[in-house]
Amino acid sequence: MDRLRPRQRPVFSGFTKAEIEKMEKLFMESRELLQSKEFFQKLARNFSSSSGRAGKPIVKWNEVQNWFTTRQQESKVKVPSVTNTYKDESGLPQTCLLNDGDQSCQILKGLVSKVGEKVSDLSKLEFEAKSSTDGAWYDVDMFLSHRVTSSGETEVRVRFVGFGAEEDEWVNIKKAVRGRSIPFEHSECCKVMVGGLVLCLQERRDQSIYYDAHVLEIERKTHDIRGCRCLFFIRYDHDNSEETVRLRRLCRILG
Numbered sequence: 001m002d003r004l005r006p007r008q009r010p011v012f013s014g015f016t017k018a019e020i021e022k023m024e025k026l027f028m029e030s031r032e033l034l035q036s037k038e039f040f041q042k043l044a045r046n047f048s049s050s051s052g053r054a055g056k057p058i059v060k061w062n063e064v065q066n067w068f069t070t071r072q073q074e075s076k077v078k079v080p081s082v083t084n085t086y087k088d089e090s091g092l093p094q095t096c097l098l099n100d101g102d103q104s105c106q107i108l109k110g111l112v113s114k115v116g117e118k119v120s121d122l123s124k125l126e127f128e129a130k131s132s133t134d135g136a137w138y139d140v141d142m143f144l145s146h147r148v149t150s151s152g153e154t155e156v157r158v159r160f161v162g163f164g165a166e167e168d169e170w171v172n173i174k175k176a177v178r179g180r181s182i183p184f185e186h187s188e189c190c191k192v193m194v195g196g197l198v199l200c201l202q203e204r205r206d207q208s209i210y211y212d213a214h215v216l217e218i219e220r221k222t223h224d225i226r227g228c229r230c231l232f233f234i235r236y237d238h239d240n241s242e243e244t245v246r247l248r249r250l251c252r253i254l255g
Contacts, residue, residue, distance in 0.1 A: 179254030
């Protein structure tokens with residue numbers, strides 16, 4: 001089952017890995033240029049004409065400027081020393097700026113307990129996060145940084161799969177981050193129970209998005225060559241709307 005998480009978004013779909021690496025290097029070496037419009041325009045032209053952007057939308061100078069502005073704001077977060085770092089109950093340092101894969105793994109280690117699985121290679125773990133924009137769940141591409149709020153709760157800044165930096169969000173690590181939900185197989189329909197919480201694909205004319213839902217009723221049916229034919233009457237948590245769906249639209253929540 002294809003797990004795309006569609007959103008309405010601008011044509012620009014984000015920077016490539018090479019472009020981000022280039023901007024990171026320039027950010028560290030040429031901060032005095034970050035106020036120059038000509039600097040952003042030149043960099044945007046270089047990106048747009050590069051072979052790595054073939055077939056992709058051109059980069060506008062204000063998109064480059066926005067990236068550096070966000071990066072500059074994030075750089076103001078203090079990075080704690082290794083020997084003197086307070087960690088909260090999630091295992092994450094109280095302040096941290098994530099710039100590479102090794103530091104990203106520190107965030108993942110703090111989330112492993114939420115998934116409830118033993119994985120030797122943390123890079124194989126996949127997560128989803130709940131967007132504050134529409135209340136839907138989207139696959140996480142990377143964890144950028146994290147912070148502790150005044151109330152003592154930990155938030156992580158996430159980038160969603162398929163979206164650029166302009167849609168990065170701060171989300172609560174306990175309430176809005178969990179292991180990536182898994183689509184039910186046809187043979188697993190017996191695992192869906194009345195009253196249970198599932199992730200359900202809400203299909204609308206203009207978009208299809210995953211939301212949390214509770215199962216209200218189940219009409220069990222004999223399976224055939226097409227697989228499970230059971231019907232599940234569900235209620236979405238975000239708007240209390242109800243509908244009957246088949247198993248193909250349901251996913252098992254990992255925690």
